[in-house]
Amino acid sequence: MDFSFSSDQQLLKNSARAFLDEHCKPATVRLLWDDPRGESESMWKEMAQLGWLGLSLPEAYGGSGLGMVETAILLEELGRAAYPGPYFPTVLAAAAVEAAGTDAQKKRWLSAIATGDARATLAFLDSDLDWDPAAVTTRAEKSSKGWTLSGTKRFVPWAHVANVLLVPARAPEGPSLFLVDPSAAGLKLSPVQGMDLATRWVHVELDKVPVASDAVLGAPGQAAPLLSVLLRRGAVGAAAEMLGAARRCLDMAVGYAKVREQFGQPIGSFQAIRHKCSEMLLEVENSYSAVYYAAWALDANAEDHELAASVAKAYVADASRKVCGDAIQVHGGIGFTWEYDLHIYFKRAKALESMYGDVDYHREQIVRRAAR
């Protein structure tokens, strides 16, 4: 029983922290708010050189063969920096190709992703925003050359910079997963902007989009289990990122409470503020336990890995919302201003709260497993 990081894992965390402190400052995030792509090409290339993009890919494709714990370590740091870019959608899509792809599909995409030459994303949600992997409504119909896809995909993260979209669609055989070229005929991308300007979503309309027969990922009709796996990884990854954002907000609140004076004393000496900060730390520490337990459980395929993923997402969503919100309260008026950096992390946590299954979805998954 060892809940602590190995020295390699600690090293990864430290180097991620150092890199992001230098290359992903709040000022960097702010600059990219106005950028049409919303991400930095040079940062992407450096992340590839650091081995982050191939972190959990096999060595044969230029990866490091590491697991969800290492991915969570990186994502926590990326959340702490409110990193803007398609890192997580890309590695999640890569995990799908690695799990279900043919040799040709893997050769085509995995090395390119590991080197930073390709970006990818997963178009999970249809127009009714149902996270149930079996509920996909986008249709896949057989054609002479393969398939045609029709339907609407919503809140697809970073699709506007992706070289390939992973699109779940309902074939006659059942839920299936397709590798789709975003420049294909009949496919229309429109940006959708939420409150976090560093999170980019895209509305994707598919109108009889032609897809070759060799672009099915796995067997037609067999995608639901893989989509469940991806949803769990997505949930734990989002929880890790929310944890990072919450940790940043806690650190800022505590730092501010030490120096901000009212009534002739630092406000952190008042129990009203100190107790709030202590409650925030409790939530951050519990979130940490939830995230890394779940990440380990996915890697180890532990008996309770499905439960643990839902617990992490449901718990950390509540906790990070509270911690980031309380950080604004501790700051007072300054925390509500555009110029102050707190809202960057507050909004990041909020944006992730509804992704990869919201709190209600995961609570239902928990009850299904706990109340049999």
Next chain:
Amino acid sequence: MDLNYSPEDREFRATTRRWLESNIPTQELKTLDNRKAWHRKLYEAGYVGMLWPKEYGGWGATPMQQAIVQDEMARVSSPPAINGLGIGFIGPTIIVHGTEAQKKRYLKKMLTAEEIWCQLYSEPNAGSDLASLKTRAEDQGDHFVVNGQKIWTSSGPIADWGILLARTDAKVAKHRGISCVLLNMRQPGVEVRPLKQITGSSLFSEVFMTNARADKSDLIGNINEGWAIAQTTLGFERGGNALGRVTRYVTAFAQLVKATKELKRGGKPLIEDPAVRARMGRIFADLEVQRYAALRVLSALQKGDAPGAASSITKLSYTEFEKRYYELALEILGPFGQLMVAREEFEEVDTSSGEPGTFATAFLWSRAGTIYSGSSEIQKNIIGERVLGLPKEVRADRLKA
């Protein structure tokens, strides 16, 4: 990171489970003698005093082994060992601060529960502000004469000995004039009056000391240095019950699920009501996080890391959780949640308080957890000051000093 139990730990768990299955009392332990006999059996099997060094009669086991024993005992709702304050807090204090003579005289009989111990710390006017205590111990050369009143004393009526904090110098700052001494409870100057709690039972007492005698040879550490010793005593919580506690929560959850399948709303079982499901999902996530946090604490203890002020986070976390947990249980159970004597199978739980009972008992007990051993407010002060490094508050008593 590897959250699997080691093969040794799994083997140890299997051995413990087998032992408990063949030794657990089949009848309720009604008398103190019955409970002492069960305690003795647990001790001789190596399941009491597990973390104590072997030279003092302990077993030199690992924190994980201790947690596994508590977990297995919770799994089968085993009657607990007794003398928990002695073995968990007072004995370790004597091991660290006591003289050789004190160790020889007291430790073995504490482990075997031949002598039961209590803690004489809190007073009617010294609760969270423990250092303001007023009980006096006057130096009479070879002994102290003790006068004063203590309160919230667990095991008071059955205690043979107590560890006492008393003022030995009233002229210096309040925490510099306190001494720590062992007090014989079986003497005419000590009167114990049980206090009835909101659960209806009396697990703690008031203790009145009128010209009671404590020998100088029973002074722990130096005179007027008792406050520092009390601080280490409070810090001896070692997470030993971390797993057992969670197992009790899980067992209670299963009872709750059973109830939601039998009780109905609108003709349908409660468990099919989305509002009930959402709340059950929320509390079970909360419960699981308590389990992950327990594993994290145990992992740190296994490595020999001292939890220090971080144990305040653990205590705050699970005691506040227990309140949320049993509040929800009672809301779901409706009038069944009011019963103090179980009639249906799903109404009975292991309250983890030493007092068996129903969800109602557990609900009432959950109000104690955020008060004893340092209230939630005190824990938040400790976390704020010692973990987050926030500035100390300006306090009226510090301004005076």
